[in-house]
Amino acid sequence: xxxxxxxxxxxxxxxxxxxxxxxxxxxxxxxxxxxxxxxxxxxxxxxxxxxxxxxxxxxxxxxxxxxxxxxxxxxxxxxxxxxxxxxxxxxxxxxxxxxxxxxxxxxxxxxxxx
Amino acid sequence: xxxxxxxxxxxxxxxxxxxxxxxxxxxxxxxxxxxxxxxxxxxxxxxxxxxxxxxxxxxxxxxxxxxxxxxxxxxxxxxxxxxxxxxxxxxxxxxxxxxxxxxxxxxxxxxxxxxxxxxxxxxxxxxxxxxxxxxxxxxxxxxxxxxxxxxxxxxxxxxxxxxxxxxxxxxxxxxxxxxxxxxxxxxxxxxxxxxxxxxxxxxxxxxxxxxxxxxxxxxxxxxxxxxxxxxxxxxxxxxxxxxxxxxxxxxxxxxxxxxxxxxxxxxxxxxxxxxxxxxxxxxxxxxxxxxxxxxxxxxxxxxxxxxxxxxxxxxxxxxxxxxxxxxxxxxxxxxxxxxxxxxxxxxxxxxxxxxxxxxxxxxxxxxxxxxxxxxxxxxx
Numbered sequence: 483x484x485x486x487x488x489x490x491x492x493x494x495x496x497x498x499x500x501x502x503x504x505x506x507x508x509x510x511x512x513x514x515x516x517x518x519x520x521x522x523x524x525x526x527x528x529x530x531x532x533x534x535x536x537x538x539x540x541x542x543x544x545x546x547x548x549x550x551x552x553x554x555x556x557x558x559x560x561x562x563x564x565x566x567x568x569x570x571x572x573x574x575x576x577x578x579x580x581x582x583x584x585x586x587x588x589x590x591x592x593x594x595x596x
Numbered sequence: 597x598x599x600x601x602x603x604x605x606x607x608x609x610x611x612x613x614x615x616x617x618x619x620x621x622x623x624x625x626x627x628x629x630x631x632x633x634x635x636x637x638x639x640x641x642x643x644x645x646x647x648x649x650x651x652x653x654x655x656x657x658x659x660x661x662x663x664x665x666x667x668x669x670x671x672x673x674x675x676x677x678x679x680x681x682x683x684x685x686x687x688x689x690x691x692x693x694x695x696x697x698x699x700x701x702x703x704x705x706x707x708x709x710x711x712x713x714x715x716x717x718x719x720x721x722x723x724x725x726x727x728x729x730x731x732x733x734x735x736x737x738x739x740x741x742x743x744x745x746x747x748x749x750x751x752x753x754x755x756x757x758x759x760x761x762x763x764x765x766x767x768x769x770x771x772x773x774x775x776x777x778x779x780x781x782x783x784x785x786x787x788x789x790x791x792x793x794x795x796x797x798x799x800x801x802x803x804x805x806x807x808x809x810x811x812x813x814x815x816x817x818x819x820x821x822x823x824x825x826x827x828x829x830x831x832x833x834x835x836x837x838x839x840x841x842x843x844x845x846x847x848x849x850x851x852x853x854x855x856x857x858x859x860x861x862x863x864x865x866x867x868x869x870x871x872x873x874x875x876x877x878x879x880x881x882x883x884x885x886x887x888x889x890x891x892x893x894x895x896x897x898x899x900x901x902x903x904x905x906x907x908x909x910x911x912x913x914x915x916x917x918x919x920x921x922x923x924x925x926x927x928x929x930x931x932x933x934x935x936x937x938x939x940x941x942x943x944x945x946x947x948x949x950x951x952x953x954x955x956x957x958x959x960x961x962x963x964x965x966x967x968x969x970x971x972x973x974x975x976x
Contacts, residue, residue: 497713497751497779501686505610505658512660512688514713514751514780517612581779581822 488567491586492540492574493533498582500528511582518582527570531583533590537574541567605885608846608894610658615851615862616647618675619667623696625731625963626719628757628792628799631667632865636854644674646875648681650852653880655685659850663690667854670697676709683710690715692755695741696734703741703748714745715753715782720761721768729761731963742776753780758831759792759799760950763809770816773824781824783813785831789863789918791964798961800950806834833943837908838915838931845893845917850884858883860890863918867927893917893927900928902936 494500499512502525509525511518520528526547530540545566561569577583620635642650651662662682669675670693682689691706695716703714718738719729726735745752754773756762762769766783773781785806786792786799801809810828817826832839842849842861851859856875859865865872870892873883884890892898896909903914914920915931923932923942930937 495751496749499688499712501660501688503658503660505656510660512712514690514715514753515661517660579822581825 488537488571489587491533491536491589492531492578493584493586493590494528494531495582495584500525513582524573527573528577528583531574531577533584533586535589537571538567541570544570608885609848611654611846611848611850611884612659613661613663613849614651614654614659615663615665615849616650616669616678617665617667617851617853617862618642618647618669618672618678619854621671622667622694622964623671623732624668624694624719624734625965626729626757626791627731627795627961627963628759628786629964630787630790630792630862631964632790632863633794635667640855641672642852642854642856642875644677646856647674647678650856650875650880651678651681651685651687653875655682655687657881657884659687661688661690663692665692668694668696670702676705679706679711680709683712688712693717693741694730694734695738696732698741698744700744700747703744703750707748707750711750713751713753715755716742716745717755717757718769718772719756721765721770721772725762725765739776742778746777751780752776752778753782754778755782755784757784757786758801758809759786760801760805761799763801763805766809766812767816770812770826774820778824780827782827782829784827784829787829787832787919789922790866791962793922794962796946797949800833800946801831802951802953803834803947804951806831832916832919832933833947835933836935838912838919838933838937840911840913841893841916841918844913846884846890847894850880850890852880858887860893861918864889866918867921869921869927898928900930902938903930906936 497514501510501512503510509520509522511520511528526544527540530543541563545560545563548560574583578585619638619641620631621638654662664675664678669691679689689711690713691711692715716738718726720726723735727733742752742754754776756769770781788796792799813826813828820826846860851862852875853859853865857865857872858875858880859872870889872889873887878887896904899909899914903909915934917927919933920929920931921927924939929939932939932942934940
């Protein structure tokens with residue numbers, strides 16, 4: 483399962499839309515007849531699911547942004563890259579099972595819409 | 597922020613969704629239509645500018661999903677404008693349609709405007725029965741519309757209202773949804789308000805029919821896994837406890853009717869004892885937080901016994917207010933569907949008649965119509 487994800491390009495499903503809701507101050511995943519309230523991390527990962535980057539690439543970006551946000555003293559407490567990638571893979575697998583993320587074998591071309 | 601909202605509005609949270617009933621006009625005449633018996637005429641419908649204002653106010657209020665419905669929303673020539681406006685406001689536009697008028701060209705324009713999801717109604721899994729129930733030769737047009745939705749790369753839901761006349765053909769309905777490549781199939785057992793209540797004798801299925809259909813639904817759900825999401829909306833006459841009305845009266849959703857009245861649910865307009873405010877006179881925000889109608893059934897202070905002291909009162913909220921009103925004439929009564937309700941005998945009587953099937957032969961089906969109610973003789 484994990485190997486499929488590593489070499490593939492996760493993309494938010496066409497029916498799903500991400501939104502930061504200013505009224506509730508929450509990240510939301512909008513779906514047919516359903517609204518899912520996301521935490522910061524889930525929203526950040528899903529934002530990176532544009533069909534153009536692999537899970538390792540998404541993990542690197544997540545780690546980089548965590549490092550920027552975290553004080554230097556706390557940086558040592560961040561999980562290592564392998565653990566992070568495993569966690570993100572697991573999360574994306576759940577998202578795929580729900581049908582909210584599509585896992586593509588090839589990257590989305592730049593000229594492709596949706 | 598969550599706390600701030602709570603404090604400012606006395607515990608009332610912002611709504612998540614708006615049902616925008618753009619028009620009551622519809623090419624179909626389904627005898628279970630949830631629109632009111634007195635349909636709003638075209639002349640009284642909100643204008644494009646008014647609808648745009650309603651959408652803007654909804655977005656400010658916290659609405660994130662807009663369901664464009666009717667009647668048939670495609671009969672409004674400003675549908676594309678309204679979808680675009682909702683999309684620009686970062687709301688999720690969903691179209692609920694009969695499919696009539698949804699050409700390949702139309703769907704690609706609506707998609708370009710920002711449409712996210714399409715729900716196409718079907719009355720049955722094949723043409724003869726589907727057309728008979730809808731009172732219109734719609735089946736082939738619906739199929740074409742559904743195929744256009746798929747071709748445009750949009751998420752397709754099939755909505756089918758279930759009742760005595762089509763429950764025994766559920767397998768055909770599921771097969772149709774599979775053939776069309778629907779991602780979601782909503783099997784909604786008829787809820788008896790307005791036109792459906794008028795036709796209850798012809799529409800209410802027997803317990804046996806429900807049980808057979810439920811087995812077919814469960815088998816299909818297991819077989820299809822996550823290839824197609826299947827939703828089974830329970831037939832509440834046959835449920836042991838009442839349904840919580842819309843997740844609670846004025847709790848998560850609101851409806852704007854074609855003439856601009858704002859309702860906590862699509863059928864609440866039937867209640868004569870409440871008056872509902874209109875977007876032509878009040879802001880959506882005022883209506884949601886301050887209006888008498890929206891506050892009337894919030895919380896549990898309004899509840900009569902046996903609800904007031906019932907341990908399930910926070911789960912079902914006393915059941916459906918429209919059903920209480922429609923069956924007992926008192927919107928404050930316990931929903932008669934509840935086994936503990938003083939008026940539960942009304943439900944038991946209807947079920948007994950449905951099981952015996954006697955009334956079916958004598959009552960004519962009353963089709964939903966604009967000016968005159970069309971009736972046909974019952975078929976054998």
